[in-house]
Amino acid sequence: MNRKRLGWMRRAGAWTAAWSAVAAVLLGTGAACAMPSEDPVALPAPLADEAPAGRTIEKAVFSGGCFWGVQKVFQHIKGVQRAVSGYAGGGAGTANYDTVSGGSTGHAESVEVTFNPAVVSFGKLLQVFFSVAHNPTEVDRQGPDHGTQYRSEVFTTNDEQKRVAEAYIRQLDQAGIFGRRIATRVEPLPGFYAAEDYHQDYATLHPDSRYIAIYDLPKVRNLEQFFPQLYRADPVLVATSGAGH
Numbered sequence: 031m032n033r034k035r036l037g038w039m040r041r042a043g044a045w046t047a048a049w050s051a052v053a054a055v056l057l058g059t060g061a062a063c064a065m066p067s068e069d070p071v072a073l074p075a076p077l078a079d080e081a082p083a084g085r086t087i088e089k090a091v092f093s094g095g096c097f098w099g100v101q102k103v104f105q106h107i108k109g110v111q112r113a114v115s116g117y118a119g120g121g122a123g124t125a126n127y128d129t130v131s132g133g134s135t136g137h138a139e140s141v142e143v144t145f146n147p148a149v150v151s152f153g154k155l156l157q158v159f160f161s162v163a164h165n166p167t168e169v170d171r172q173g174p175d176h177g178t179q180y181r182s183e184v185f186t187t188n189d190e191q192k193r194v195a196e197a198y199i200r201q202l203d204q205a206g207i208f209g210r211r212i213a214t215r216v217e218p219l220p221g222f223y224a225a226e227d228y229h230q231d232y233a234t235l236h237p238d239s240r241y242i243a244i245y246d247l248p249k250v251r252n253l254e255q256f257f258p259q260l261y262r263a264d265p266v267l268v269a270t271s272g273a274g275h
Contacts, residue, residue, distance in 0.1 A: 046177050068095070068165040068172060068245070070252040071207060073203060077212035078197040079153030079237045080190045087111070089184035089218050090155065091118050093138035094164030095172025099246030102233035103163045103253055109149030114142045115232070116224040118185045133177035140185065142222045152191055156184070156198050158260070162252040168189035170236045173245045177210035182212075193217060230268040268274045 043268040094100050097115040104113040117125040120136035130137045143155065160166050166182050186192040195216045203211055224230075233246045 039209055040138055051171075061256050067162075068249065070162045070249075070256060071150060071160075072256060073157055073161045073202065073207060074205070075157055076153035076194060076198040079151050080147060080194055083148050088143065088145075088152065089142060089187050090152060090258055091140050091142050091187070091189055091222055092159050092163070093118060093140040093181060093183040093185070094182060095139070095180045095182075096175050096241075096245070097139040097141050097225065097229065098232045098242065099249050100139075100159075100163050101231075102265065103158065103249050104143050105231075105234070105267065106250055107145075107150060107158065107257075107260050108262050109146045109260075110143055110155075110266060111146060112142075112144040112266065112268065113133065114224050114268055115229045116140055116142055116222055118142075118219060118222050118264070119183065120220075122221065127229070129227055130179050131177075132248050133179050135179075137179055137223075138181050138183050139179055139225075140183075140222065142224075153186070153194050153198065154260065155247070156195060158253065158257060159184070160198070160212075160214075162249050162256055167208050167210050168211045169213045170226075171261055182214040182215045184214060185222070186216060187219050192218065210242070215254050231265075234265055234267060 078081050090106070092100060101113050102114045104110050115131050117135075117137040117272045118140040119138045120130070124130065124135040125137060129135055130139070145152075145155065164182060168182065170176065170178050170181050172180050172182075184191075186195060199212050199214060199216070202208065233242050236242055237247065
């Protein structure tokens, strides 16, 4: 499937009958949904985490393929106050969906997570991210989406986050849990730019979308199964959380 064609369909907000027919061939499905490629993996908690500092608000940015599903996962985690879809890794002038979709701007589709570290630590968010939100061994792709804008990356907002993220990747690689090395990059956040309004809360607003049903809703079910103590049934939505654009 041509990446630009797939991007156009996603922006349209609905899947056409033609796409359904093509997807059935590409995904090996008829009426039933295929299993997503980002299969969940039970992971140990990080051995290193941020030191308690009395903070009640912290931000981190996660990139793991299409931001619809990553946003949806974080919106169902207790302690997360906002999760906003957007772009990180490139400049402000090209931080829009049409341009980023070309794959040459340096941006990754990302989710800015605002969280209370007294409720859910950065290390625990990393554990969820690597376990159920995406496949961290894929290079510049997730599911049917290909390109550098779909890469796996953690954009950190302080030195402690960088230390914890790099330590966790070493921990998982040394344990050999995935069978191949983790491809996730870690770098300081150069800037985050919120995506267009129609991308926000997309998976919640379009649960009947074939793309959402195949690739994103299973991630939320896996979150509930793997992290029942963190899961909350009602997502915190951009539309109701006061997240500005």
